[in-house]
Every structure is written in structure tokens, then in C-alpha cells.
Amino acid sequence: MSMQPMESGEIPAETVRVAWAAFPKGSLAIRVRDELGPLFRDEEFADLFPARGKPAWSPGRLALVLVLQFVEGLTDRQAAEAVRARIDFKYALALELSDPGFDFSVLSEFRDRLVKAEAGRRVLDSILAAAGESGLLKTAGRARTDSTHVQSAARQLCWLEQVAETLRAALNEIAQAAPDWLLTVAEPDWFKHYATRAEDSRFPKSRAKRDELGLRIGRDGTRLLEAVFSPGAPGEPRALEQVETLRQVWVQHFQQVEGEVRRRDPKDRPPGATRLVTPYDTEARGSVKRDTMWDGYKVHLTETCEPDIPNLITNVATTVATVPDISMTDIVHAQFAQDGRLPGEHLVDAGYVDAHLLVQARREYGITLTGPVAGVVSHQTTANSGFTGDDFTIDWDHEQVTCPGGETTTRWNPDRSPEGTPVIRVRFNGGQCRPCPVREQCTTSSAGRRLTLRPREEHQALRQARAEQDTDTWKDRYKTRAGVEGTISQAVQRCGLRRSRYRGLAKTSLQHQLTGAAINLARIDAHLTDTPRARTRTSYFAALRPAELMLGGAK
Structure with a gap:
């Protein structure tokens, strides 16, 4: 064509x-x-x-x-x-x-x-460009972002179904590429066990028999892989996609111990970011968020939030399910800058915020990143008594810290956290802490109090954010973020956002770009017809909730 x-x-x-x-x-x-x-x-x-x-x-x-x-x-x-x-x-x-x-x-x-x-984004961008020319898009104000889970187009499989279907898919693909060779290596029982879908079988109920069935499938798959990669085997099966999938799944779930195939211990399996969950969508990953468990992907939607014009989706980003929200904040900001749609304020939930991003958003993009930051984690804050890190005086210029008891330490060591971010380790000597009259309020360690600090700019940004988020002004401003959840609901109900129509990350990403474009057209039409925006629904009983209970629930 x-x-x-x-x-x-x-x-x-x-x-x-x-x-x-x-x-x-x-x-x-x-x-x-x-x-x-x-x-x-x-x-x-x-x-x-x-x-x-x-x-x-x-x-x-x-x-x-x-x-x-x-x-x-x-x-x-x-x-x-x-x-x-x-x-x-x-x-x-x-x-x-x-x-x-x-x-x-x-x-x-x-x-x-x-x-x-990779042209799916052009569709969304063209609609945004046309909306901008018509005065229906304002990007210099506020934007809000949230994510939701997306189920893979492939059916979710239990472990026995996964390994059985992986082996069956490989056998079917080899049967097309090298049928004569496959007949020479296939065991007679394979035609009984793998000729039909695993879902059409009845797996045993007892744990022992299910384990035995899993090992039998493991042995059959190992036998097939050994035959495929043997010196005398033809080259076609080795290059097949489902054979490679079989190899990866067997490496992740089985091992050979003294010549016997054994199932790997859960602690010996790869992390979720690399572990396959179905042979029919090899880019899908399993993840869990609170009570939701799913195999598939995650989508991040960003929209404008202005009262006098339509709230239009300006950015759609699709990832595998295991990518955390916090790793997407800078990616979304970089896309804002590339598109020339940098907002003044970006409203997000706690999953998108940390000290580094607060500073980076302001310094590199001129964006005020607004979202709840994590509180101080220590046994003092948990017990609601004693001295927290905020009670210590920090002299950044001279790299020393003074405790509430008046002792000063210069044991100031730059380091990195387990996540790889720069931190500063501060330590007081046991000789300073043991005779201290307020030691019981500070530390129970005989080795002395230890502090972990962020770099200066991040530390100050974090303290300022913690102080601001307790004010009524911040809470009133942050209420606007909740509107993006309505956008996700609209995309789910109107366009089936939480179920991928296609297999693979690239096609799922295209689906989400088209979903964003469709929601924008629907909202532009609602604006042209003066259709009022939907309000948050509250049941009559929920409206009776006392104010003190509402505050307690927020905490």
C-alpha cells in the first residue's frame, strides 16, 4: 500500500x-x-x-x-x-x-x-493542537495525574495452567515449523496431555497430586528443550518465539538437581519485573496494589483542571504493571517540556512524590509538585513521644548536627540509600549519648543516635512540604486532584480502559492513546453543548457522617 x-x-x-x-x-x-x-x-x-x-x-x-x-x-x-x-x-x-x-x-x-x-501519540497530539487553536486547552495552569491497573488481553492463569499452556503453545508452534521432526521426539502421552487447552482439564484437588502434576509438566518441557537444542535437531524450532518463551518460563520455575527436575523455591525465582505470567502476552507482568492483584500493565493519565474550559487529557503513559508510580514523575514532566505543555502546578498522589522530585520539578521544569509526602519514620514518631529528626539542629555549612541535649557531632558521611539516592549519614558517639539526661527520649541504642538526612535542598523542601500539607490552605488546593479519579472512571466505563484489547505493551499503549483522544472529543462535545460536569456522588447515609469521623478517616 x-x-x-x-x-x-x-x-x-x-x-x-x-x-x-x-x-x-x-x-x-x-x-x-x-x-x-x-x-x-x-x-x-x-x-x-x-x-x-x-x-x-x-x-x-x-x-x-x-x-x-x-x-x-x-x-x-x-x-x-x-x-x-x-x-x-x-x-x-x-x-x-x-x-x-x-x-x-x-x-x-x-x-x-x-x-x-510508535505513532499513536500523534493522534492525541493532533486533537490537543486543534483544541489549543480553538481556545479549549490551557496548559500553563494546573495538571493532575493518576494511574490505574490494566488487565492483559490474555486470560489470567494459575501456575499449573501457565506451565501447561506454555508447553502446549511451544508444541503447537513446532508442529507447524517442523512436524516430521516433532513426531520423532514427542512422547505418546504428550498427545493426551497437551493436545487441548489446560482450562479444559481438571486439575487434582490435593496439594501433593498438584505438585506431582507440575513436576510431570516440568519433566516434559525439559525433555522438549533438550531435544530442540540437541546437536542433531533442525534449526527452525530454536528460532520460534514460543520455544524461547518455554525456555524462559522453565528457567524461572524449574531447575535440575542431581539430574531430577525440581520446582524452584519461591525465593529462588526472579523478581516480578522479569517473571513471565502467560505465554500469550510475554510483556505482561503480575503486580499487586493494596487488595488488587492483576497480570498486565499500568496506565498513567494526566489532564488539565481548569473551571472554565474542558479538562483535557494531555499525556498518556503505559508501562508494565511492576513499574512504580514514582519512577514516572520525571518522565511525565519531561514529556510536558517536550510538548510545550508545562503546567505551573502538578497535583499527584503520594506515590509520585519524594524529596528529590520536589526539587527536580521546580529546578528543571519550573513546576510546583503538589502531593502528600511521607512522614518521618522512627520509633519516636510511632510512639508519638521523644525527639524526631526535626528536633535536631543542622549546620549545613560546617557539616555538623546538634542534638536536643546540646551535643554536637561532626561525623557526617555522604552515602547512598538502598534505592541509590544520595543521603547523609550522621552519627553521635555512644559516649555522647549514654550520659545525656534526655537519652530516654532520644535513643535506646548504646552505640548512640543515628540520623539519615537528604541533601540540603531536598531536606528543606521535604520539611516545607510536611509543614504545608497540614494546613487548611494546602488541603483545599489539593482537593482538585481527586477529579482525575473521575477521569479514570469515565475512561473505564466508556472505553474499557482496564482491559487491554490487544496483546503486548506497544498495542496496549496505542489503545490508551486512542482512549485519551476519545475522552477529549467527548469532553469537548460536552463543553459545546453546555453539559454540566458530574459531581461526586455521596449517599444520604454518608452525608450524615460526623466531621470528626471524616477527619479520622482522612488520617
Whole structure:
């Protein structure tokens, strides 16, 4: 397929006449076209197509179809049918009423081109650019970010299902690539155990028999891997994707002890960031957050939060499930800077904040990072008595610390925390602490009190943040952050945000970019029709909760 760029042009007069006759009050597709004009140009996607070949359907129009598909929750077949049959779609796409549209498979092919070129973000950016030109986007004010879990498109598997399905998938792929060779190495029982899906089998209920079944699968997989990598084996099976997946899963879950296959101890298995959870989506990872456990990914949504214009999603970032929120803060800020959409204040939850990021956001991007910071962790704060680190006087210029009892130490050692961040270790001698009259309020260690400090700028930023977050002014300002949870809810209910439609991180990321674009169109349409924003729902009983209980719950 090749692409010959063409202008979306004016909407045909007959299409305009019929569309307004059919939709006298307009529709989302009609209103968005009238307000924002053509959202995508073919030239934006020219690098996705070769210079020669059969002409492709307009990629600019296909991009709009993908977004409208997510707005209305349509399948590929339904979206292609809407282009052929719906007048408002023809209006938005500037098509003649007689235009036959395209085969539904074109949408899948176009998504593959977007994924291969990592061009999904262009779709969201084009809508934001059009909104900015229409005065519907303000990025210099405040922004808010939150994340949510995303289930993989592949079904979640228990351990026995995982290893059985991994072996079955490898056998099926080898059966296509080297069927004659596979017949020479396959055990007769393999056709009984791995010819059908593991979910169609009934696993034993007793723990001993389940362990025995797992070891049998482990031995069968080991036997197949030994055959694949033996000197006389053909080369085709070794290069197969599912064979490599089988090898990785067996390394992660099994080992050979004195020639016998054994299941690895949980402490001997790799961390979740590298551990495979299904052979059908090898980029998905297992994670847990509070009471939620899932296999798949995580998505971070950032939106504007201004009262007089639509709250538009300005950044969407998709990661594997094991990536912590705190590692995404600087990535989101860097994307702000690259797009020219740096906010003045960034509202986030506690997972995105630490002392280093407070300083970095202000110094490198001019952003005020607002979110709850962790309190001081020590047995004194836990017991709510005694001297905490804030009771010590720090002389940064002379690198010395004075305790509440009046003793001063110069044992000041730069170091790094287990996470790799710079810290300062301060230690008082046991000889200073033992005779101290307030020792019981300070430390129980005979070796003396120890402190761990952040670098000066981070330490001061952390203390200031802790002091501010206890004020009513900060709490009132921070209430705005809660609105992003409504955005996640809208994306979940309207676009199925928490379930990936596709397998793999790249395709899931494209899904989320299209989801962000779809939510933006829906919000722009709501703004144009003066649809009021939804309010936080509170039940009648919850509204009766006494104020002191509400404060206690917040703590």
C-alpha cells in the first residue's frame, strides 16, 4: 500500500444538507468537525506508508475513525459499517454520501502501522493542537495525574495452567515449523496431555497430586528443550518465539538437581519485573496494589483542571504493571517540556512524590509538585513521644548536627540509600549519648543516635512540604486532584480502559492513546453543548457522617 496525500477538503454540499436534516441538533461527530475542523492530515502519517504501491485509504480519515470508534465503543466491523452507513460519520470525514468506505480489516492494518512507527501519540497530539487553536486547552495552569491497573488481553492463569499452556503453545508452534521432526521426539502421552487447552482439564484437588502434576509438566518441557537444542535437531524450532518463551518460563520455575527436575523455591525465582505470567502476552507482568492483584500493565493519565474550559487529557503513559508510580514523575514532566505543555502546578498522589522530585520539578521544569509526602519514620514518631529528626539542629555549612541535649557531632558521611539516592549519614558517639539526661527520649541504642538526612535542598523542601500539607490552605488546593479519579472512571466505563484489547505493551499503549483522544472529543462535545460536569456522588447515609469521623478517616 502507498499513500498519496490529499486534503480532507470541504464537506460535500449534499452531505451537509442531509446531515443537518437528519441531525437538526447536531451530533458529537458533527459538532467536533464544525468546532475543530479536520483533525488529521494525511501528511502526518506519510512515513507509515511506502512511496509506491496500491493507493491506501486516507490515513488522516482512518485516524479519526479510530478515535470515533473508541468514543462509541465500536468493533472494527461496526466502525467500518458506520463509515458506510452513518451520515454524521460521513460529515466528520468529509465524504460523499455515496462513498463505500473500506473493509474493516483496514483498521487493524492501520493500527499495526501506528504501532510499528510508535505513532499513536500523534493522534492525541493532533486533537490537543486543534483544541489549543480553538481556545479549549490551557496548559500553563494546573495538571493532575493518576494511574490505574490494566488487565492483559490474555486470560489470567494459575501456575499449573501457565506451565501447561506454555508447553502446549511451544508444541503447537513446532508442529507447524517442523512436524516430521516433532513426531520423532514427542512422547505418546504428550498427545493426551497437551493436545487441548489446560482450562479444559481438571486439575487434582490435593496439594501433593498438584505438585506431582507440575513436576510431570516440568519433566516434559525439559525433555522438549533438550531435544530442540540437541546437536542433531533442525534449526527452525530454536528460532520460534514460543520455544524461547518455554525456555524462559522453565528457567524461572524449574531447575535440575542431581539430574531430577525440581520446582524452584519461591525465593529462588526472579523478581516480578522479569517473571513471565502467560505465554500469550510475554510483556505482561503480575503486580499487586493494596487488595488488587492483576497480570498486565499500568496506565498513567494526566489532564488539565481548569473551571472554565474542558479538562483535557494531555499525556498518556503505559508501562508494565511492576513499574512504580514514582519512577514516572520525571518522565511525565519531561514529556510536558517536550510538548510545550508545562503546567505551573502538578497535583499527584503520594506515590509520585519524594524529596528529590520536589526539587527536580521546580529546578528543571519550573513546576510546583503538589502531593502528600511521607512522614518521618522512627520509633519516636510511632510512639508519638521523644525527639524526631526535626528536633535536631543542622549546620549545613560546617557539616555538623546538634542534638536536643546540646551535643554536637561532626561525623557526617555522604552515602547512598538502598534505592541509590544520595543521603547523609550522621552519627553521635555512644559516649555522647549514654550520659545525656534526655537519652530516654532520644535513643535506646548504646552505640548512640543515628540520623539519615537528604541533601540540603531536598531536606528543606521535604520539611516545607510536611509543614504545608497540614494546613487548611494546602488541603483545599489539593482537593482538585481527586477529579482525575473521575477521569479514570469515565475512561473505564466508556472505553474499557482496564482491559487491554490487544496483546503486548506497544498495542496496549496505542489503545490508551486512542482512549485519551476519545475522552477529549467527548469532553469537548460536552463543553459545546453546555453539559454540566458530574459531581461526586455521596449517599444520604454518608452525608450524615460526623466531621470528626471524616477527619479520622482522612488520617
